[in-house]
Amino acid sequence: MSPRSRRFVERERRELRREVLITPDPDLGLVAMNGPNDPEPGLKVEQGRVVRLDGRSEAEFDAIDHFIARHGLDLEAAAEAMAFDDAELARRLVDVAVPREELVRLARGLTPARLARVVSLLDPVEMMFALKKLRARRAPANQAHVTNLKENPGLLAADAAEAAARGFAEIETTVGVSRYAPLNAMAILVGSQTGRPGVLTQCAIEERRSLQLAIQGITTYAETLSVYGTEPVFVDGDDTPWSKGFLASAYASRGIKVRFTSGGGSEALMGHAGGCSMLYLEARCLSLARAAGSQGVQNGAISCVALVMSVPAGSREILAENLLAAWLDLEVASGNDAIASHSPTRRTAKLMGQFLPGTDFVTSGWSVMPRYDNMFGGGNYDADDIDEWLTIQRDWQVDGGIEPLSEDEAVSVRTRAAQAIQAVFAAFDFPAITDEEVEAATYALDSRDLPDRDRAADVAAADRVLAEGISGLDVARELDRHGFTDVAEAILGMQRQRVSGDYLQTSAIIDSTGAVSAAVNDPNCYSGPGTGYTLDGERWERLQHLPHELDARTLDEATDSQQAVVVEKHVAKVGNERDDVVIALGPAFADGLRMTIGGLAHQDVLEALIQGVRDAGAAPRLVRVRRASDVAFIGHDGAALAGSGVAVGIQSKGTAVIHRADLQPLDNLELFGMAPSLTLDSYRAIGRNAGGYALKQRVGPVPTVMDNFARAKLIVRTTLLHARETAAITPGAPAIELELVARDGTSRTARV
Amino acid sequence: MAFDPIADFPLGSRRRDLVRTPGGLGLDELTLDALRSGRLDASEMRATAETLELQAQVARAAGRAQLAANLERAAELTGVPDEVILEVYTALRPHRSTADELEAWADRLERDFQATLTAAFVREARAVYAKRNLLLADEPTV
Numbered sequence: 001m002s003p004r005s006r007r008f009v010e011r012e013r014r015e016l017r018r019e020v021l022i023t024p025d026p027d028l029g030l031v032a033m034n035g036p037n038d039p040e041p042g043l044k045v046e047q048g049r050v051v052r053l054d055g056r057s058e059a060e061f062d063a064i065d066h067f068i069a070r071h072g073l074d075l076e077a078a079a080e081a082m083a084f085d086d087a088e089l090a091r092r093l094v095d096v097a098v099p100r101e102e103l104v105r106l107a108r109g110l111t112p113a114r115l116a117r118v119v120s121l122l123d124p125v126e127m128m129f130a131l132k133k134l135r136a137r138r139a140p141a142n143q144a145h146v147t148n149l150k151e152n153p154g155l156l157a158a159d160a161a162e163a164a165a166r167g168f169a170e171i172e173t174t175v176g177v178s179r180y181a182p183l184n185a186m187a188i189l190v191g192s193q194t195g196r197p198g199v200l201t202q203c204a205i206e207e208r209r210s211l212q213l214a215i216q217g218i219t220t221y222a223e224t225l226s227v228y229g230t231e232p233v234f235v236d237g238d239d240t241p242w243s244k245g246f247l248a249s250a251y252a253s254r255g256i257k258v259r260f261t262s263g264g265g266s267e268a269l270m271g272h273a274g275g276c277s278m279l280y281l282e283a284r285c286l287s288l289a290r291a292a293g294s295q296g297v298q299n300g301a302i303s304c305v306a307l308v309m310s311v312p313a314g315s316r317e318i319l320a321e322n323l324l325a326a327w328l329d330l331e332v333a334s335g336n337d338a339i340a341s342h343s344p345t346r347r348t349a350k351l352m353g354q355f356l357p358g359t360d361f362v363t364s365g366w367s368v369m370p371r372y373d374n375m376f377g378g379g380n381y382d383a384d385d386i387d388e389w390l391t392i393q394r395d396w397q398v399d400g401g402i403e404p405l406s407e408d409e410a411v412s413v414r415t416r417a418a419q420a421i422q423a424v425f426a427a428f429d430f431p432a433i434t435d436e437e438v439e440a441a442t443y444a445l446d447s448r449d450l451p452d453r454d455r456a457a458d459v460a461a462a463d464r465v466l467a468e469g470i471s472g473l474d475v476a477r478e479l480d481r482h483g484f485t486d487v488a489e490a491i492l493g494m495q496r497q498r499v500s501g502d503y504l505q506t507s508a509i510i511d512s513t514g515a516v517s518a519a520v521n522d523p524n525c526y527s528g529p530g531t532g533y534t535l536d537g538e539r540w541e542r543l544q545h546l547p548h549e550l551d552a553r554t555l556d557e558a559t560d561s562q563q564a565v566v567v568e569k570h571v572a573k574v575g576n577e578r579d580d581v582v583i584a585l586g587p588a589f590a591d592g593l594r595m596t597i598g599g600l601a602h603q604d605v606l607e608a609l610i611q612g613v614r615d616a617g618a619a620p621r622l623v624r625v626r627r628a629s630d631v632a633f634i635g636h637d638g639a640a641l642a643g644s645g646v647a648v649g650i651q652s653k654g655t656a657v658i659h660r661a662d663l664q665p666l667d668n669l670e671l672f673g674m675a676p677s678l679t680l681d682s683y684r685a686i687g688r689n690a691g692g693y694a695l696k697q698r699v700g701p702v703p704t705v706m707d708n709f710a711r712a713k714l715i716v717r718t719t720l721l722h723a724r725e726t727a728a729i730t731p732g733a734p735a736i737e738l739e740l741v742a743r744d745g746t747s748r749t750a751r752v
Numbered sequence: 753m754a755f756d757p758i759a760d761f762p763l764g765s766r767r768r769d770l771v772r773t774p775g776g777l778g779l780d781e782l783t784l785d786a787l788r789s790g791r792l793d794a795s796e797m798r799a800t801a802e803t804l805e806l807q808a809q810v811a812r813a814a815g816r817a818q819l820a821a822n823l824e825r826a827a828e829l830t831g832v833p834d835e836v837i838l839e840v841y842t843a844l845r846p847h848r849s850t851a852d853e854l855e856a857w858a859d860r861l862e863r864d865f866q867a868t869l870t871a872a873f874v875r876e877a878r879a880v881y882a883k884r885n886l887l888l889a890d891e892p893t894v
Binding site for chain 2: 207
């Protein structure tokens with residue numbers, strides 16, 4: 001057997017390589033877009049009736065075709081859209097002069113095959129631009145997932161409260177055991193309204209149960225209405241376009257916001273892709289969702305994301321799905337919820353397609369708790385990633401819908417939410433939530449930190465919620481009775497929203513004052529730079545200041561009151577002795593600054609250097625270079641003064657060089673750029689080598705350690721320290737000879 | 753004042769005069785005080801057919817004909833009891849109903865609840881289900 005490349009072997013061990021990448025197999029639907037079996041776009045209308053749609057005659061229509069033909073096409077717009085070829089439509093999508101409303105009008109007349117074909121002409125950056133332009137609501141937002149393996153109501157409430165306080169506009173929970181649903185839904189209702197009034201909540205469960213909770217006012221939205229691009233899969237999902245359409249109306253009739261769910265790859269996964277590409281089938285789903293009158297969709301592969309990303313152009317196909325939904329004037333909750341990859345690099349690369357343009361909900365579920373407790377199948381981003389997300393928002397000046405929260409704020413809101421649900425449980429005579437649970441829910445990492453509950457008793461309580469019809473209003477009443485008036489008011493506010501029904505309109509979210517922001521009253525009117533949503537003003541202030549951010553001014557240490565390390569003697573002279581080795585210090589060394597970036601006291605560093613020079617048998621002399629802060633010039637100036645022609649130059653941050661007078665300033669004998677990893681032994685060795693060069697001994701280079709992350713870690717401190725050094729420069733001033741002050745405070749000459 | 757489906761959204765802030773609970777309470781009456789004194793009932797906390805029809809007008813004026821149609825069906829369904837809603841939903845699922853059963857549901861929606869749009873929707877389903885073998889009799893035997 002031929003030997004293996006160790007680099008290939010190493011790469012094979014990376015997490016990324018746990019994932020399978022495949023060559024496309026169009027017959028199984030395993031092709032991202034432009035599948036060889038996708039039908040030719042086509043629309044034929046006779047006497048106001050669609051008689052041919054994307055390669056099928058009316059007699060050949062499946063249920064999805066029938067539904068789209070009857071409800072999904074604006075035939076006037078179709079006539080208008082026919083006048084443009086695919087390339088012209090694609091061009092208009094990215095033409096900043098063509099407004100969203102015109103594009104949306106044209107989309108109403110486009111068949112699924114045509115929609116898919118047009119967006120497939122765009123490259124990823126064009127898709128992102130078009131998505132930015134076509135998003136329905138002006139400002140992007142985000143949705144949270146809140147679950148835990150123990151289904152602990154205190155922890156659910158605390159996590160929902162933190163999610164709400166972090167700015168999530170919607171919170172979704174689900175269940176491990178379906179009978180728990182009423183309690184989980186109640187816990188996140190109470191928690192969310194404790195964290196921030198106005199947050200919409202839902203519980204993902206079977207449709208009938210979901211509708212029941214909504215009717216009782218315990219949830220306010222639903223996005224479990226899954227649709228599929230082929231009839232056999234639709235039927236396997238136990239629905240038809242009409243049953244889903246009816247359900248959408250049923251939810252709306254109870255004042256519940258609804259969005260459909262679809263996503264590329266689901267048909268292939270369920271074995272009936274009909275040989276079509278993922279994007280074409282998704283275009284059918286989206287046409288159907290709009291035809292049924294859904295205000296929006298959750299799409300972009302969703303739980304099939306890893307399957308879509310196994311084929312070439314998978315990420316691009318997913319972005320194309322989101323773009324299509326926005327083009328069809330639908331609210332878009334753009335996925336990024338299920339784990340897309342083992343590789344954080346790949347996950348985030350995929351995310352940028354939605355994150356940078358901004359969607360109505362950048363993720364359709366951001367796991368507020370650690371992945372261990374995520375019952376939606378993982379969580380692409382979770383509690384551990386919160387600082388990363390906030391930092392990326394800050395890096396790009398992009399609003400991803402999550403706000404910074406201090407530990408104190410988080411602890412406070414979590415405690416109160418856990419206490420609120422504790423009070424509700426007590427009021428309804430449900431199994432008690434103990435003070436110990438409240439405490440644990442506040443400070444827990446995950447549900448393993450929570451005591452076990454009597455699950456049988458909890459499930460019985462959950463059954464009572466349904467049997468007794470305990471409503472959102474009842475919850476508000478009990479909260480009010482037990483001192484949680486503000487939370488009661490917030491829950492009552494959500495009940496009022498159901499009465500006015502404003503949040504049934506496209507892309508609606510609700511702010512903490514109860515004001516509804518939807519595509520109707522707060523539309524995206526992007527028409528070029530400086531228009532539409534820009535992250536600036538108060539919101540930008542809020543998102544850029546992270547709790548762990550430091551004030552640059554506080555990074556400098558104060559040194560005024562410290563004892564002197566060196567005293568200045570006189571202008572330095574050129575030495576005559578051939579063993580004279582200069583130790584040349586930067587302008588602020590042992591003066592305005594007292595410590596290296598590696599945390600070594602300047603006094604200790606000087607003593608080590610002096611000792612090192614002496615070890616080699618040479619004579620050290622201390623000099624301060626005042627005209628330059630660059631280590632090369634400090635060292636070279638020192639060398640020019642040294643009788644031996646050799647000097648050690650050192651900056652305040654600890655960067656050192658061994659220089660010789662006959663070299664060019666930017667050349668050197670040895671350079672020690674890795675200041676953070678230098679020890680006192682290193683400095684002593686540097687002094688020894690300098691002495692060795694002076695005395696023309698054989699010298700081996702000082703061993704140094706490489707830390708490739710030192711720069712990323714310390715570049716800010718380096719910059720600040722160097723700024724101090726540079727500020728200490730006296731232009732044109734000659735070097736000054738120094739004396740080291742002994743530890744007992746008496747000065748002594750460097751030359752013995 | 754006439755309803756302006758563009759300027760009057762959101763109804764909850766701009767046209768509170770037009771919004772009522774099924775029992776006739778205005779938004780300003782849905783307060784904690786009312787809750788404390790027992791004047792509020794859970795059945796009151798939902799949109800009326802009239803409100804949903806106004807929302808349908810808002811959607812239509814914004815160019816969203818299908819959303820408007822959905823809200824018009826929803827307006828009809830406000831008068832349909834929860835249990836009947838769930839039964840109709842189940843009847844519309846694949847292989848649950850015969851053509852006659854779907855027709856009976858359409859009749860009942862029309863007759864008992866004046867839900868003519870929804871009835872037409874159910875009849876449309878019946879016709880397509882017959883063509884696509886989605887009726888009860890069509891269930892392939894296992």
